[in-house]
Amino acid sequence: MERMAKTVAAQLDVGSARLADPAPRVRFQWTAALAAAAPAWLVARAIVLALQGLVISTGQHPVNRMPDLSTFSGPMSELLSWDSAWYLGLAEHGYGAYSSTGERVFPLLPLTTRAVSQLGIPAAASIILICWAAALLFGVLVYRLALELTGDRATATRAVWLSQLAPGAFVLVLGYAEALAGVCAVTFFIAIRRLPDGSRATWLWLAAGFAAGVAAGLDRPVGLILALPGAIELIRVRRASIGQLAARAAVTVSPFVGTGIYLLWTAHVYGQFSMPYKVQTTAGLRGSVVSDPLSSVKQMLNAYTSHSTELLTLILATVTVALVWVCARRLPFSLTAWSAVTVLSALTAPLMSSYARYTAAAVPLLIAAAMITKDKRAWAWTLGASVFAFGYLTYAAFSGTYVP
Numbered sequence: 001m002e003r004m005a006k007t008v009a010a011q012l013d014v015g016s017a018r019l020a021d022p023a024p025r026v027r028f029q030w031t032a033a034l035a036a037a038a039p040a041w042l043v044a045r046a047i048v049l050a051l052q053g054l055v056i057s058t059g060q061h062p063v064n065r066m067p068d069l070s071t072f073s074g075p076m077s078e079l080l081s082w083d084s085a086w087y088l089g090l091a092e093h094g095y096g097a098y099s100s101t102g103e104r105v106f107p108l109l110p111l112t113t114r115a116v117s118q119l120g121i122p123a124a125a126s127i128i129l130i131c132w133a134a135a136l137l138f139g140v141l142v143y144r145l146a147l148e149l150t151g152d153r154a155t156a157t158r159a160v161w162l163s164q165l166a167p168g169a170f171v172l173v174l175g176y177a178e179a180l181a182g183v184c185a186v187t188f189f190i191a192i193r194r195l196p197d198g199s200r201a202t203w204l205w206l207a208a209g210f211a212a213g214v215a216a217g218l219d220r221p222v223g224l225i226l227a228l229p230g231a232i233e234l235i236r237v238r239r240a241s242i243g244q245l246a247a248r249a250a251v252t253v254s255p256f257v258g259t260g261i262y263l264l265w266t267a268h269v270y271g272q273f274s275m276p277y278k279v280q281t282t283a284g285l286r287g288s289v290v291s292d293p294l295s296s297v298k299q300m301l302n303a304y305t306s307h308s309t310e311l312l313t314l315i316l317a318t319v320t321v322a323l324v325w326v327c328a329r330r331l332p333f334s335l336t337a338w339s340a341v342t343v344l345s346a347l348t349a350p351l352m353s354s355y356a357r358y359t360a361a362a363v364p365l366l367i368a369a370a371m372i373t374k375d376k377r378a379w380a381w382t383l384g385a386s387v388f389a390f391g392y393l394t395y396a397a398f399s400g401t402y403v404p
Contacts, residue, residue: 036160037139051391064077064078079173080174080175088175091109095269131176140160142363143160145193146370149332158379162382166359176404184223189335191210192230192252193332196237209254212254213252214258217254219258228337233334291350300352312389317355326372327339339364346359
């Protein structure tokens with residue numbers, strides 16, 4: 001066992017030596033990152049709002065309902081459809097107002113929405129404001145991480161465009177938790193990839209990484225997966241000072257802290273520690289912990305029609321699996337491991353439901369795609385295909401034929 005542990009550690013040392021500084025350092029500027037992220041952010045919202053108007057004008061959208069089944073409508077109603085209605089309802093009325101299935105929705109976005117609404121902003125406007133601001137910050141942070149990993153501003157810019165216009169990224173325009181999840185994940189990655197130099201900036205990033213990890217654990221059921229890359233990076237810097245190791249160990253376990261806080265609350269209120277995860281396995285939601293992806297593929301092909309999204313989901317699954325391989329070849333092992341587990345979690349959902357959403361904020365995959373599309377023609381095809389899928393899934397979600 002001791003020899004095996006030394007072998008694994010040696011392999012991590014080799015990998016980190018090869019990947020710690022893959023390109024010459026380029027100075028990061030927040031203004032440059034914002035300038036790169038803002039156009040893509042604006043384009044995403046223009047597309048979604050245009051399609052929302054189209055669906056509403058043609059009367060093809062289903063009746064939008066809150067968790068208590070009350071209906072709602074309005075010029076921005078589609079942005080609050082599907083799970084957005086749950087986040088909004090919980091922000092306004094709390095978990096006690098609904099059935100136990102509400103516990104599947106993790107509390108970070110509802111709590112943040114309630115806090116912002118205390119400023120006098122209606123909750124419906126607050127949740128959109130939060131998600132839109134988080135989506136823009138997500139793009140800025142993706143730019144920073146991509147720049148640190150590649151040393152190339154053009155690659156970082158391409159990664160930003162994909163972060164806002166990946167097929168499932170339309171949920172960043174809605175009242176979904178994915179925008180906050182993306183911010184948490186990228187902040188966590190930047191923090192754990194910092195070299196243990198003891199500088200003030202490093203300590204600040206470690207503090208931000210701890211906060212991001214706790215928030216990720218409170219944001220979505222899979223937030224705790226972030227502990228995996230944290231543990232891998234902790235091994236990589238195992239020769240650092242005691243203080244640095246202690247801080248990085250705290251960052252590593254922070255996703256479990258966030259999730260644990262919520263699970264302890266559900267245990268106190270409902271008497272079941274694992275209720276949020278058990279609810280997910282009921283029919284009509286995820287349905288099971290793990291489903292056979294091959295069986296899902298067969299059922300999806302049998303169910304495919306010209307108006308369904310099954311084929312697009314299968315194409316996207318193939319692309320994301322290929323991008324995991326690209327990550328393994330060109331990005332740090334810690335980010336590859338997180339991407340692989342994220343994709344595996346999406347693949348094993350029954351019928352790969354919500355696959356595009358689950359993988360939309362898989363940042364290492366976005367950076368990998370940006371790295372292999374330096375050729376202008378390849379990039380044009382990639383962005384064009386992504387925007388088409390983005391628009392198609394948005395329209396399908398708003399018209400009620402696709403569950404994001």
